[in-house]
Amino acid sequence: MAAKSVVDLIESSSGVHYSGFHMDALNKINAGTVPPTTSVADHMYNQPFVIGVAGGAAAGKTEVCNMIIQQLHDQRVVVVNQDSFYHNLTEEELTRVQDYNFDHPDAFDTEQLLGVMDKLKHGQAVDIPNYDFKSYKSHAFPARRVNPSDVIILEGILIFHDPRVRELMNMKIFVDTDADVRLARRIKRDTVQKSRDIGTVLDQYSKFVKPAFDDFILPTKKYADIIIPRGGDNHVAIDLIVQHIRTKLGQHDLCKIYPNLYVIQSTFQIRGMHTLIRDCQIKTHDFVFYSDRLIRLVVEHGLGHLPFTEKQIITPTGSVYTGVDFCKRLCGVSVIRSGESMENALRACCKGIKIGKILIHREGEGDNSQQLIYEKLPNDISDRHVLLLDPILGTGNSAVQAINLLIKKGVPESNIIFLNLISAPQGVHVVCKAFPRIKIVTSEIELGLNKDYRVVPGMGEFGDRYFGTDDDQQVVVPSQ
Numbered sequence: 247m248a249a250k251s252v253v254d255l256i257e258s259s260s261g262v263h264y265s266g267f268h269m270d271a272l273n274k275i276n277a278g279t280v281p282p283t284t285s286v287a288d289h290m291y292n293q294p295f296v297i298g299v300a301g302g303a304a305a306g307k308t309e310v311c312n313m314i315i316q317q318l319h320d321q322r323v324v325v326v327n328q329d330s331f332y333h334n335l336t337e338e339e340l341t342r343v344q345d346y347n348f349d350h351p352d353a354f355d356t357e358q359l360l361g362v363m364d365k366l367k368h369g370q371a372v373d374i375p376n377y378d379f380k381s382y383k384s385h386a387f388p389a390r391r392v393n394p395s396d397v398i399i400l401e402g403i404l405i406f407h408d409p410r411v412r413e414l415m416n417m418k419i420f421v422d423t424d425a426d427v428r429l430a431r432r433i434k435r436d437t438v439q440k441s442r443d444i445g446t447v448l449d450q451y452s453k454f455v456k457p458a459f460d461d462f463i464l465p466t467k468k469y470a471d472i473i474i475p476r477g478g479d480n481h482v483a484i485d486l487i488v489q490h491i492r493t494k495l496g497q498h499d500l501c502k503i504y505p506n507l508y509v510i511q512s513t514f515q516i517r518g519m520h521t522l523i524r525d526c527q528i529k530t531h532d533f534v535f536y537s538d539r540l541i542r543l544v545v546e547h548g549l550g551h552l553p554f555t556e557k558q559i560i561t562p563t564g565s566v567y568t569g570v571d572f573c574k575r576l577c578g579v580s581v582i583r584s585g586e587s588m589e590n591a592l593r594a595c596c597k598g599i600k601i602g603k604i605l606i607h608r609e610g611e612g613d614n615s616q617q618l619i620y621e622k623l624p625n626d627i628s629d630r631h632v633l634l635l636d637p638i639l640g641t642g643n644s645a646v647q648a649i650n651l652l653i654k655k656g657v658p659e660s661n662i663i664f665l666n667l668i669s670a671p672q673g674v675h676v677v678c679k680a681f682p683r684i685k686i687v688t689s690e691i692e693l694g695l696n697k698d699y700r701v702v703p704g705m706g707e708f709g710d711r712y713f714g715t716d717d718d719q720q721v722v723v724p725s726q
């Protein structure tokens with residue numbers, strides 16, 4: 247599974263920059279000749295994008311799902327209907343089916359639904375019951391085989407009811423259609439498709455459907471990220487949703503979890519530069535040259551996240567050009583020593599920028615052993631946006647120390663942009679969990695950390711390689 251997901255990852259990584267490595271290394275890891283990493287990345291990759299679609303019966307949920315699928319034609323999308331998980335009725339319940347409440351949360355086997363989702367998220371195919379609305383049975387028809395996909399749409403009236411199901415979702419949509427429209431559609435659907443008589447449909451509506459909508463379905467609207475009025479008629483909403491899904495699918499899975507993590511768009515130039523600086527044989531001047539190029543890209547991208555104000559100027563043709571004015575209240579803070587390698591790029595982009603320093607000493611090999619040794623920061627740092635510079639985010643411990651110091655100095659969390667060349671998933675988790683409002687900008691997400699808490703594939707001790715003090719560095723060559 248791990249091998250497959252990594253291959254898929256490489257093949258599907260058209261727009262995102264993941265750590266470069268190849269099957270050889272993977273085979274060695276699998277064969278046990280290279281120690282496995284402590285990476286969580288392996289199971290992070292290829293996580294499907296899960297969309298929840300809730301709303302009253304006959305609101306147009308299925309219609310909305312079909313439109314999303316249609317527009318995402320080049321992605322593997324599956325729909326999992328909550329209807330498939332209706333409990334089977336006992337013989338006694340079947341004899342008095344008009345007294346059965348199909349709109350109550352207890353009518354569904356949520357444990358079974360969670361089991362199915364767990365398998366799909368772990369890359370396993372599942373057989374989902376095909377519910378028969380006429381016989382009220384989930385085994386009347388053969389089950390539907392559902393393969394793991396890029397996008398899973400979970401659809402149903404009460405799909406937002408259980409917090410465990412909500413937790414699975416990356417995006418929640420509530421289809422909001424007027425009650426009279428829903429009732430009219432329901433009457434038509436139940437009489438035509440389910441061969442029910444209109445009296446039965448109306449009785450069920452007033453006895454169960456409407457009260458359950460008010461008591462259980464409507465209260466879940468608050469969990470929605472997007473509320474779509476008019477269902478499938480709302481083409482603008484569907485377009486926006488599809489656009490968002492496409493963006494998310496093109497991103498690393500960590501970006502789906504942490505919206506403030508930005509991995510710069512991959513190009514072969516970027517991948518080529520990473521290939522060069524990660525090579526243990528590269529000469530210092532080449533390492534510095536290509537690191538500088540990459541750092542410049544990260545810095546430029548980071549600056550793009552600063553706030554701006556609108557500004558109008560007059561061009562030499564006498565025309566008005568409406569542009570923007572850069573944010574002026576900013577400063578850099580480098581984490582000594584490797585962070586200092588990023589200062590030139592920042593100075594080249596921001597004339598006269600103030601740059602503070604933080605020195606954190608890594609004591610021992612443990613993942614929790616950092617010590618703040620030195621700091622020199624601008625006095626008015628609390629009024630500034632801070633670009634925190636460190637090329638490598640590993641365990642995240644020094645980053646947490648540095649960010650804590652900035653916050654102690656009065657810098658609002660949301661004013662901090664942390665710039666890295668490479669980031670290990672562990673460090674991203676630690677930093678984003680501790681500081682959900684800071685932004686991280688990086689050029690590649692790594693596989694993980696090894697047993698010595700070093701980033702892999704990584705690029706070794708960045709500071710030593712950049713500043714040329716790596717003469718006595720041992721290169722670890724994986725055994726053949």
Ligand SMILES: Nc1ncnc2c1ncn2[C@@H]1O[C@H](COP(=O)(O)OP(=O)(O)O)[C@@H](O)[C@H]1O
Nearest residue numbers: 302303304305306307308309431435477478479
């Ligand atoms: N925008 C629409 N205009 C007209 N009829 C619609 C529209 N959306 C859905 N329908 C019809 O209404 C009924 C219920 O829609 P459906 O998408 O199945 O709702 P849900 O899945 O929320 O129960 C279906 O018969 C469908 O064809």
Ligand SMILES: Nc1ccn([C@@H]2O[C@H](COP(=O)(O)O)[C@@H](O)[C@H]2O)c(=O)n1
Nearest residue numbers: 302303304329348349379382402403455
């Ligand atoms: N045997 C059943 C099972 C469910 N219903 C009704 O279906 C509605 C949910 O389906 P949607 O496609 O509209 O989401 C719900 O309101 C149940 O009352 C039924 O009539 N018979």
Ligand SMILES: [Mg+2]
Nearest residue numbers: 304307308309
């Ligand atoms: Mg439906």
